[in-house]
Amino acid sequence: MSWRSIVTVYGKELRDSLRDRRTLLSMIIIPVVVMPTLVFSLGRIGSRAYARAREEVPVVMLLGGVDSPMTTAALQQSSRFRVVPESADYRQLISDKKIRAAVRIPAGFDAGLRGGTAGPVVILHYQGELKSGFAVGEIDAFFRELREKTVTAALAAHGLPASLVAPFAVRRENVAPPEKVGGNAIGGFVPYLIIMLCFSGAVYPAIDLTAGEKERGTLETLLCSPVARVDIVLGKFFMVLTSSLCAMGLSLVSMALTLTVAGVATGSVGRGVQAVAAQAGGGALPLISPLGVAGVLAMVLPVAVLFSALLMMIALFAKSTKEAQTYLMPLAFVVLLPVAIGLLPGVELNTRLALVPILNLSLVCKEILSGVWHWNYIALIFGSTCAYAGIALALTVRMFNREEVLFRT
Amino acid sequence: MIEARSLTKTFRDKKRGEIRAVDGVSFRVEPGQIYGLLGANGAGKTTTLRLLATLLQPTAGTATVAGFDIVAAPEKVRARVGFLATSTALYGRLTAREMIAYFGRLNGLAEAEIKVRLQRLADELDLHEFLDRRCEKLSTGMKQKTSIARTLIHDPAVMIFDEPTLGLDVMAARAIVRFVRDCKGRGKTVIYSTHMMSEVEKLCDTIGIIHGGRLLAEGTLGELRARTGEHDMEEVFVKVACPEEPA
Numbered sequence: 001m002s003w004r005s006i007v008t009v010y011g012k013e014l015r016d017s018l019r020d021r022r023t024l025l026s027m028i029i030i031p032v033v034v035m036p037t038l039v040f041s042l043g044r045i046g047s048r049a050y051a052r053a054r055e056e057v058p059v060v061m062l063l064g065g066v067d068s069p070m071t072t073a074a075l076q077q078s079s080r081f082r083v084v085p086e087s088a089d090y091r092q093l094i095s096d097k098k099i100r101a102a103v104r105i106p107a108g109f110d111a112g113l114r115g116g117t118a119g120p121v122v123i124l125h126y127q128g129e130l131k132s133g134f135a136v137g138e139i140d141a142f143f144r145e146l147r148e149k150t151v152t153a154a155l156a157a158h159g160l161p162a163s164l165v166a167p168f169a170v171r172r173e174n175v176a177p178p179e180k181v182g183g184n185a186i187g188g189f190v191p192y193l194i195i196m197l198c199f200s201g202a203v204y205p206a207i208d209l210t211a212g213e214k215e216r217g218t219l220e221t222l223l224c225s226p227v228a229r230v231d232i233v234l235g236k237f238f239m240v241l242t243s244s245l246c247a248m249g250l251s252l253v254s255m256a257l258t259l260t261v262a263g264v265a266t267g268s269v270g271r272g273v274q275a276v277a278a279q280a281g282g283g284a285l286p287l288i289s290p291l292g293v294a295g296v297l298a299m300v301l302p303v304a305v306l307f308s309a310l311l312m313m314i315a316l317f318a319k320s321t322k323e324a325q326t327y328l329m330p331l332a333f334v335v336l337l338p339v340a341i342g343l344l345p346g347v348e349l350n351t352r353l354a355l356v357p358i359l360n361l362s363l364v365c366k367e368i369l370s371g372v373w374h375w376n377y378i379a380l381i382f383g384s385t386c387a388y389a390g391i392a393l394a395l396t397v398r399m400f401n402r403e404e405v406l407f408r409t
Numbered sequence: 410m411i412e413a414r415s416l417t418k419t420f421r422d423k424k425r426g427e428i429r430a431v432d433g434v435s436f437r438v439e440p441g442q443i444y445g446l447l448g449a450n451g452a453g454k455t456t457t458l459r460l461l462a463t464l465l466q467p468t469a470g471t472a473t474v475a476g477f478d479i480v481a482a483p484e485k486v487r488a489r490v491g492f493l494a495t496s497t498a499l500y501g502r503l504t505a506r507e508m509i510a511y512f513g514r515l516n517g518l519a520e521a522e523i524k525v526r527l528q529r530l531a532d533e534l535d536l537h538e539f540l541d542r543r544c545e546k547l548s549t550g551m552k553q554k555t556s557i558a559r560t561l562i563h564d565p566a567v568m569i570f571d572e573p574t575l576g577l578d579v580m581a582a583r584a585i586v587r588f589v590r591d592c593k594g595r596g597k598t599v600i601y602s603t604h605m606m607s608e609v610e611k612l613c614d615t616i617g618i619i620h621g622g623r624l625l626a627e628g629t630l631g632e633l634r635a636r637t638g639e640h641d642m643e644e645v646f647v648k649v650a651c652p653e654e655p656a
Contacts, residue, residue: 005515009515012500012507016502216498217497217498218498220494220496220497221497223464224560226516228484
């Protein structure tokens with residue numbers, strides 16, 4: 001192995017790639033411009049849609065309650081929702097989103113309230129539909145207030161204090177520092193983003209530098225040189241790794257800048273971020289410990305090596321860029337699956353999961369960002385990922401020495 | 410010098426089983442000599458040359474190129490070989506100058522040496538006009554000249570040409586032929602594969618006729634004519650490669 005040759009190959013690949021519009025697109029333009037714009041726009045659109053849904057006064061249908069004038073009058077006067085008269089097709093109307101919910105008042109409800117024998121109020125809604133959910137929340141709040149008023153009145157009638165039903169209060173107090181709250185809130189999302197960016201940044205150069213060269217006939221030219229094949233493959237590998245890390249790094253910096261600038265400019269960057277920021281006690285941007293970010297980046301490094309080697313190995317087998325794309329497409333799902341599992345609530349790091357590549361990173365990053373440093377797991381994950389990356393790289397070098405792969409026609 | 414000794418290469422094919430692309434080929438080429446490897450498509454010419462250039466490893470037999478064994482010291486062999494084929498393309502996004510310099514670096518030359526050699530090659534091959542133009546923008550002739558400069562930057566003792574005129578127009582092909590002759594003039598060992606009879610007649614000191622992976626006949630043009638009793642090179646070839654073929 002000669003570092004001079006590796007650097008020569010790497011230097012040429014870097015120069016070549018920086019002149020390639022498609023590589024620039026995947027390495028710089030998409031991470032710097034497209035990804036932040038996409039995330040920011042999605043956040044804006046989502047928060048606007050949420051705000052609009054929140055502002056809308058839900059239309060609620062009143063079912064029954066003819067013998068309970070007090071309750072029906074209170075419902076009709078409530079500013080929380082707009083009550084419409086009963087109709088037989090209320091189920092269809094809810095499904096068609098003409099009304100958001102319906103509330104059924106049982107027979108003799110007013111009398112039952114006075115005697116303490118009122119039957120259950122039924123709220124009919126469309127589960128999973130945001131506006132229907134808001135309507136349910138408002139109806140719930142109305143009946144909670146009615147229940148409290150009824151109890152207070154009953155207690156007062158018997159000369160008892162209202163505090164009898166609530167003899168003490170419960171108050172929550174947060175002890176977690178803001179950056180840990182921030183880390184917990186977005187801890188799952190950040191590793192997901194980093195892993196996907198690492199992967200996507202490596203895909204195009206991995207194809208171009210292997211199958212692309214085969215297709216264009218430049219690989220045979222390169223193989224004519226006295227440079228050892230291991231040096232050629234390492235020079236190319238470092239270029240793919242550079243692209244992967246560049247895509248990730250630039251995207252993160254760009255997104256952080258976008259959120260900060262947008263936060264300063266508008267005072268809010270959408271409810272999601274606002275909520276997190278409020279929780280974290282910070283500004284528009286959720287606070288994350290810089291040490292946590294550094295830890296995550298260090299853990300990501302062997303995964304980037306793993307991706308770069310793996311993608312190169314698979315793409316090298318292909319005869320053309322088209323064939324390589326066909327091979328690499330399913331790999332994106334293979335990567336996505338463990339990342340998605342890592343996002344699921346309740347999935348926690350243990351010794352077995354610490355050995356599952358990608359999933360282990362997703363889980364440990366979540367912990368690191370929330371300020372939990374399980375050093376034994378961190379060492380195990382870093383070590384095992386380094387081992388996987390080493391194996392993938394060794395296999396890629398081996399593949400590069402196979403004639404049937406290099407001269408596959 | 411090139412000396413191939415029972416060079417054999419087999420490939421495994423799922424449908425056709427074992428294929429003997431090169432079958433016990435032996436020949437010798439001295440410095441200052443052009444050896445023509447003549448054969449039809451699929452005869453085993455490219456595989457033989459790829460074996461000599463150490464792009465492939467022989468299944469059996471071996472060869473010595475410029476004093477080094479192709480199996481034992483492939484990197485030393487490649488450092489002394491210039492390989493030019495239609496399949497050895499240029500990097501489209503590099504300029505001709507960058508392309509040539511890159512191969513100088515890969516061959517371990519120092520920057521100052523690359524500069525001097527590049528200047529000399531540019532003078533000899535008349536590259537100045539397009540030296541700083543990207544290879545993807547070059548005409549076929551310009552590309553060929555750049556490829557030639559790429560193979561010569563490390564001043565190899567052995568030149569291997571695999572059908573270098575394939576697909577070229579007359580002028581570009583003539584330039585190649587001139588260049589091959591020039592290599593001979595400089596005392597380089599040259600091996601030249603082609604399926605074009607006229608090129609063999611014009612260029613080669615010794616001709617080897619390869620068919621089905623086997624070297625069927627070898628000799629000077631005169632020797633081959635005498636052996637087959639034919640004057641026309643095409644007839645000579647047909648008589649050696651397919652003796653059952655009616656004249």
